[in-house]
Amino acid sequence: MNGLEYSRLARAVIDQKEDLMNEWEWLSKRILPRSRDVLRQLKTPAGDFKRENCAKACEALHTLAGAFITHVTPSGQKWFEFEDKSIKKSKTYENWYRHATDVTLDALASSNFYPSLQETHVDRCLFGTGCMLCESKKSGGLSFKHIPIGSYGIAEDKEGNVDTVCRSFKYTAHQAVQAWGIKRLPTEVREAFNRPERRFTEEFEFLHLVMPRKGYTLGNGRADVPPRKMRFASVYLYNGGSMPIVEEGGYPEFPYLVSRFLKWDNVWGYPAARKCLDELEAVVRMYRHLDKLAELAVYPRFFVDAEQEGDIDYRAGGETVIDRSIAGLNLPREWGINGRLDWGLEHIKELEGKIESAFFVPFLRVISSVDRQMTATEVVARQKEQVIGISATFSQFVYDFNVFLERIFAELFRQGAFNSDAATQPKDFIVEAPDGIDYSVTVPGVSYKGVISQSIEMAQRQSMDYAMQTAAQYIQFTGDPSAMDCIDISKAIKFLFKVSAAPSEVYRDKAEIEQVQTDRQKAQQQQLALMASQAANQQSQAVRNVSE
Secondary structure (H helix, E strand, C coil), rough: CCCCHHHHHHHHHHHHCCHHCCCCCCCHHHHHHHHHHHCCCCCCCCCCCCCCCHHHHHHHHHHHHHHHHHHHHCCCCCEEEEEECCCCHHHHHHHHHHHHHHHHHHHCCCCCHHHHHHHHHHHHHEEEEEEEEEEEECCCCCCCECHHHHHHEEEEEECCCCEEEEEEEEEHHHHHHHHHHHHHCCCHHHHHHHCCHHHHCCEEEEEEEEEEECCCCCCCCCCCCCCHHHHHEEEEEECCCCEEEECCCCCCCCCEEEECCCCCCECCCCHHHHHHHHHHEEEEHHHHHHHHHHHHHCCCCECHHHHHCCCCCCCCCCCCCCCCHHHHHHHCCEEECCHHHHHHHHHHHHHHHHHHCCCHHHHHHHCCCCCEEECCHHHHHCCCCHHHHHHHHHHHHHHHHHHHHHHHHHHHHHHHCCCCCCCCCCCCEEEECCCCEEEEECEEEECCCCHHHHHHHHHHHHHHHHHHHHHHHHHHCCCHHHHCCCCCCCCCCHHHHHHCCHHHHCCCCCHHHHHHHHHHHHHHHHHHHHHHHHHHHHHHHHHHHCCC
């Protein structure tokens, strides 16, 4: 594709966001006013101080976004773990994955991953879609960048996965030269760079288009694949002028995290606030009414006699002299201040409760008590409906993040961060080419360890516990043990072990389990043989006693 074709494609991808810009601006106005400036791409606040937002919705938004950071991706904790996906488990491979998990978590903690992810979670919960970019640093390690909503467009593949992103951003001439060098830039940018008064202040718009590339080279997972042959094309374009392509390269993996709060009939996500749009509008309207009512209580309206106009002293301690002829009229006097503030506050409380439920705040309040006042099982018992509700958005995040984790894992693998040799390195994340030489890196098995994940698994555990308890009660009542024949006890115990978040070191691998079972069978056979021998000896002794 030439520069003009890339420019048309990039513009088409990024312009399709316009269908939702009105909704995003409405949500930002009602919930998070500061995000309106980001949508409008303003460098300084717009200064619109009219009361149009719901403070409770803003609080609920940050509670939900903070919960994903605290209970799904907590910094300083092992919130995910790489696992061996192969059927035949290996202690050597398990140790390798455990080491790779620690290395990856350390790499994320030493980068700007968590601050970028926090903003991504806010976008995801508020607008339904959050986006973040992962780049490798020349000095080693990873660098992350939150991509604000409204600055990018996305497209999906046939399976509904985002595989194309085009974002718009601005660089000064100084930044552009640092990124690509002066020779690659169009004339207007070079002219600004050569003028000291324009170099650091004048901005120019660029586009970054990432899309699947046809006829890519699989490569060997390292640096010998030419960027223009990599799996995903990466094209930087100048938005204007006669030289659109600034840089053309590629990525071996999709470098963007595009996470939707929930999926629906659109490439964009379904935001949490869509369940309470009417309540948001009503709360803001009630805020305004109560503001006026409170203002009237402080500065009430007055009836005054026509002859008193201009003669009344409203100051504290002021004196107003009136004629005896109007003294009995009780003027001036307050009027029109009998609105029910208490009713308005009660109605607002009801509306705010529905808004909090839309953002799962009741569930999150309870889940914060896990490991303090109550167990995860009690959380499920109290908030089972909310657990089921939040499991959908949690599952969507896990699905989206696994794609991003592939990028993180593969980049660290190429950098040699795992320091592994061929003997101890697992093979299940290596995708080989037909020639048997080239390969690419995919993400291994991943399990998530956060509190929300445990609560969802506890809901599954409750269902299994109920089924097993019912079967046990049936056996106790009827004396028929066949009711347990349909349950694989070893698999059930393995599932309970997994959801309990017990350390993997204490769980035996398949070979060790088979050895334990073999030893148990031998011990049982020896016990039976001993019992048979004892019985035979007793019988022989009885025969001798009779003979005597």
